[in-house]
Amino acid sequence: MVVQHPLIEFDCSMDSLEPAVIMGLLKKNDSLQEEALKIHVSYIADECAKRFKPRGVYKLFNPTICTLPPTYTEPAIKLVGTMMVFKGKTVYDRLKRATHCALLSVTLDSETVIDTLREQLCYNDFDSHIFDACCAMMLERAADMISAEIIRVAREKTLYTDERLCPGEGDLPLNTRDQILFYTQAEKRLGIHLTSESEPVPRLSLFGVIGMYDKTQKGRRRACGRCKYRDYCSIRAVGMNCHGDKGSFK
Numbered sequence: 001m002v003v004q005h006p007l008i009e010f011d012c013s014m015d016s017l018e019p020a021v022i023m024g025l026l027k028k029n030d031s032l033q034e035e036a037l038k039i040h041v042s043y044i045a046d047e048c049a050k051r052f053k054p055r056g057v058y059k060l061f062n063p064t065i066c067t068l069p070p071t072y073t074e075p076a077i078k079l080v081g082t083m084m085v086f087k088g089k090t091v092y093d094r095l096k097r098a099t100h101c102a103l104l105s106v107t108l109d110s111e112t113v114i115d116t117l118r119e120q121l122c123y124n125d126f127d128s129h130i131f132d133a134c135c136a137m138m139l140e141r142a143a144d145m146i147s148a149e150i151i152r153v154a155r156e157k158t159l160y161t162d163e164r165l166c167p168g169e170g171d172l173p174l175n176t177r178d179q180i181l182f183y184t185q186a187e188k189r190l191g192i193h194l195t196s197e198s199e200p201v202p203r204l205s206l207f208g209v210i211g212m213y214d215k216t217q218k219g220r221r222r223a224c225g226r227c228k229y230r231d232y233c234s235i236r237a238v239g240m241n242c243h244g245d246k247g248s249f250k
């Protein structure tokens with residue numbers, strides 16, 4: 001029997017963005033002193049954090065290897081109970097031993113909200129660079145937030161996880177976004193749609209998949225020290241981890 005997992009909506013709002021990280025993303029601007037730049041960046045970052053309401057949605061599926069030539073002549077992974085097929089070696093290598101995977105879609109906010117705030121905050125190209133850096137960082141953080149939540153859910157099921165894989169990485173085709181959008185209902189839930197070239201509208205949207213593995217795949221260890229989800233990790237916050245140190249996973 002195919003188990004149907006629920007679709008989960010997730011609020012990725014955040015209180016603040018660290019100006020130091022955004023400044024690291026900007027090209028040096030000699031016309032502004034370091035302190036003045038920090039104040040300027042902080043102002044735009046604070047407004048972005050206050051005004052944007054990033055949201056995401058995820059759903060668990062059970063992947064399986066496609067084994068029906070001649071239909072599937074390349075390595076491919078199918079999601080049980082759906083028409084979704086992942087193509088390419090990158091995703092095949094990630095998911096061929098996974099028992100579950102999570103599809104996720106995230107968006108920063110609507111184009112209207114983003115454009116309105118841009119108009120209010122940006123008076124020159126440099127302001128626009130700062131604004132773009134803040135938007136990109138917020139989207140990435142929202143995706144990290146939902147990824148941390150997926151890892152928490154996996155751990156509850158005593159499953160190990162891998163890094164988030166997004167369309168466009170390795171040989172995973174960009175048009176995989178179309179299927180992730182469909183199976184996470186991201187159009188209805190988040191208001192995202194895709195152009196004929198699979199470009200998202202709102203542009204600041206992101207799609208991905210995270211593999212989940214049973215304890216036979218314990219070798220896929222993560223490390224808290226270099227984990228990009230650690231700021232949002234509720235597992236580590238209670239003194240545990242997701243990567244199975246002795247005693248953590250039975």
Ligand code: SF4
Nearest residue numbers: 224227230233241242
């Ligand atoms: S911070 Fe550690 S426990 Fe948390 S998701 Fe990352 S690797 Fe896992």
